Amino acid sequence: MNTLCSIGGSQTTTRQSSTPSLPSASASEARPDRSNGSDTVAELQPACKFLHLRPIRAAGSRPPLICFFPGPPGARDLAAALPEDQPVYEIWWPNVDNESRYPSVEELADLFVSEIRKLQPHGPFQFCGYSTFGLVAYEMGQRLLAQGEDVGFLALFDIWHPQFLQSLTPREMARYRILRVIDRLGKYRRILMKGGASEVASNLARFAFNKAKSIGWRLSQKRLSGAGRPVPKPLQIIASIEANKAYVPPPYPRRFILIRTEDLLDRKLKDHAVGWNSCAPHGIDLHFVEGDHGTIKDKPCVHGLVQKIVPYLAATQIQCSEGAP
Template identity: 30%
Template sequence: MNPSLSLVQEMDAGCPVYALTWPPFSEVQFPTFKEMASQLNLAIREIQPRGPYRLAGYSSGGILAYAIAQRLLDQDETVSFLALIDVVLSSHPSSVSPTQMVQEVFLESLKVDDERFELLERLSGRSSISKFLEKAQKIGAIPLDRNLHNDILTYERAIQFQRALDSYQVPSLPIEAYQFYANEPLRHRARSRQNSADPEACSPLRGWDRVLSAKAIHAVPIPGDHITMMNVPANRQVLARCLLTALGQSATGAE
């Protein structure tokens, strides 16, 4: 099961929780972050026409949640809760291209020996995602009977999403946020990701104190690294309990 869906189930929030899907995808034109926020804002308001709104996002999805909050505030709506689940706000543009970044994220998910890992690492950023995945399948990193069509589409979307993210200028908003940060570092096998690690990734605030007051960010440690905080059931249960507690505090106005 998708870890995010498992998280929702384990929260037992006592209120409806909605997952926001990918925006419409086109090879010709992919929406900007502001356009995505506007599209998702319309979807949210079809279900709940007026605030207050409560939003959450994991990893780069947290920045999209912030962009949605920006859109809602621009419309004089109230955002009473914003959860950033291990969301890093980098202070400098990455030297790694969106294509290479997505390919290396895929690489990190593979359980392969060093020889095959290094072969695919040399290809990352130098070929299309389809050729990259086909090569991974050819050398046995992906099962030979697996249809790659959906994987290719998903990773192409991720590349376009990363490009939109790179061009988004994160504004300062009059809002408070919870940062549920992983208390263990994520160890990368890919050399370029090791060399381009964000210093903000070491801070519990994850760099958000550049656009928000440090007093407006409630940092909550969660066991595990960026991946295992969601994928390991025991860690995910801690995150679910902490989210519920934070939701209760936002509802009562308690600190």
């Protein structure tokens, strides 16, 4: 196990924001998804009870693990690889079809904290989050700890500190950009050697399309917001990522876990904690696992991730709300 621990010296601060008025998931969105024919989604929770929590596995003796993941397959592969007595829920993000901006990390935390307390009135709480969506898990931990609750487990899966790149010196930024180009060219070369010319073309087209959407959102953001027009559906994922990147994480008052990939580019970064040391006065447990950013939480790479986090998960039973495990 490759682990890096570090201790910072900054003091813990707690930020609060008013509860926003955000759109809720529709009744159909709140229902468990059985489109794949699986019976793993327990029926212990009425569909109308939770608007933003979806049970993947409701039964089990451990405290629930709440996952902050975007899009399908969400946390299904993670849940399947975890011990059978580990309940797993995933956050169901609010519908923003009629909103002119995407909610901030703080607003989402305000929205979700009351929902999670319906499931589990008191700790120990367990949160994990993937990519920038894990920043909401981080803020949720902050909120509940400030309320005197026990947050026994917080794991961030391949998340850079939102201000990590801005903190680099011009020389470090130039080195990072060069390494990124070399890394991308190396991946394409390996795919071509396996006869995957069409895959390379598909990857390049997807990269260009995503870059165009990102530029399009930056150009249209102020105009849409000023006119009160909703965020177009094709730009919603870009809007969510940009909103998450605007988050400034306060120091976390406990030790937490950071999982990163064995990706060659990631390994060459000088700061293996990618900026999180500045928020970790009590240290970070850093682990590297096989896979890249797009595959770390899905099969087959998720099994390596699970091996790292299982020793940290609570094994004690707690009292959840009626109808919950």
